[in-house]
Amino acid sequence: MDRLDLDRRFRLLRREFEVRGVSEELRGWSFDSPPVEPPSRSALFGVSELAGRYCRSMRDIYLRRVLNVRPPPSVKMARGIVLHAVNRESISAVKRLLFSGEVRSGSELVEDLLPLTRDVVDGAISETETHLAKLSDDVKDQLRVEASAFFRFLAVQAAARVDQAISKYPHSDVDSIVSVAVPPVVERKVDGSLVGLSRELSVDIYTPFNAIADLKTGEVREFHPYAATGYALAVEAEEGTPVDFGFIIYVQIEPSRLVPSFRLRYFVIGDELRREFLELRDEAYEVVSVGRDPGKPPKCPDYCPYYSVCVREKS
Numbered sequence: 001m002d003r004l005d006l007d008r009r010f011r012l013l014r015r016e017f018e019v020r021g022v023s024e025e026l027r028g029w030s031f032d033s034p035p036v037e038p039p040s041r042s043a044l045f046g047v048s049e050l051a052g053r054y055c056r057s058m059r060d061i062y063l064r065r066v067l068n069v070r071p072p073p074s075v076k077m078a079r080g081i082v083l084h085a086v087n088r089e090s091i092s093a094v095k096r097l098l099f100s101g102e103v104r105s106g107s108e109l110v111e112d113l114l115p116l117t118r119d120v121v122d123g124a125i126s127e128t129e130t131h132l133a134k135l136s137d138d139v140k141d142q143l144r145v146e147a148s149a150f151f152r153f154l155a156v157q158a159a160a161r162v163d164q165a166i167s168k169y170p171h172s173d174v175d176s177i178v179s180v181a182v183p184p185v186v187e188r189k190v191d192g193s194l195v196g197l198s199r200e201l202s203v204d205i206y207t208p209f210n211a212i213a214d215l216k217t218g219e220v221r222e223f224h225p226y227a228a229t230g231y232a233l234a235v236e237a238e239e240g241t242p243v244d245f246g247f248i249i250y251v252q253i254e255p256s257r258l259v260p261s262f263r264l265r266y267f268v269i270g271d272e273l274r275r276e277f278l279e280l281r282d283e284a285y286e287v288v289s290v291g292r293d294p295g296k297p298p299k300c301p302d303y304c305p306y307y308s309v310c311v312r313e314k315s
Helices: 003-020 047-051 059-066 075-100 106-131 137-168 174-181 225-239 271-290 307-314
Strands: 185-190 201-206 211-216 245-252 261-268
Touching: 003 245, 003 261, 047 225, 047 271, 059 271, 075 106, 075 137, 075 174, 075 211, 106 137, 137 174, 185 225, 201 225, 211 225, 225 245, 225 261, 225 271
Parallel strands: 211 245
Antiparallel strands: 185 201, 201 211, 245 261
8 A cells, every 4th residue: 555645545535524524423432322322232243244245135144143154165255364364464574573673674674574475374374264164275275376475565565665764764763664664554453342343343444544444355345335334433432533434455366467456445434334334233133133034135146155055045
């Protein structure tokens, strides 16, 4: 991510926010009154569980929460977990090496980072198998290629930013170089139970504008902004800090090119998104509390994680 480009985009969003604003009743800190107050806090939902609206009838919630049916693992699901882990570990590795004091330039940084590729990728795949299931050797080989390309790309970009920072501020200390060169995106643990969400959410926050960042590795879907909306409500409820903006980073890695391509989507987390997310939360709670199969939607997209489950039932 180019920090200057991000800052420009958010300045434009700020103008939009000044016109639209956010209603006080839809802020997360209004968790003790409708519509933010959850129907009950006996059932807490993951943000992705609510935001991933592949199934319009919410039968996925019924299958997961009432029948305890997990979606079968897929390459797409595994890729998402692997690339998230690689992104997180790359930032940690860059900070660790810079603060060690042994790295004094971008060229030294990249020389130290690249040998870590295998360990970082293997760790990401192991983390994925913990969350999903054992992956086949073919799938792991495919993911290793993509994840290795992603890590090497991030390493080279980090090294370039470090050299730029040192060149521009030759007398800066390590703290200053890190603050300039490393993207100011922090992963924060947030308790979302006040708004009916999980007690331990992992939220990526772009700190200069207190914006929610979300990394996606698949196709663009219209419901993707719901995830940032859920996280915004949780942060506002726990910390009392307004969160007005969100952005989604779409990453695609073509094995033939081995250089990731990125597409960014920016938006104001306004009233409409907040109301729609809260309606999804309340509808999900109703499905769980009543325990009745809501049935399949008129059309089941084949990219829904539960598609094979519902098709198998039909056959």
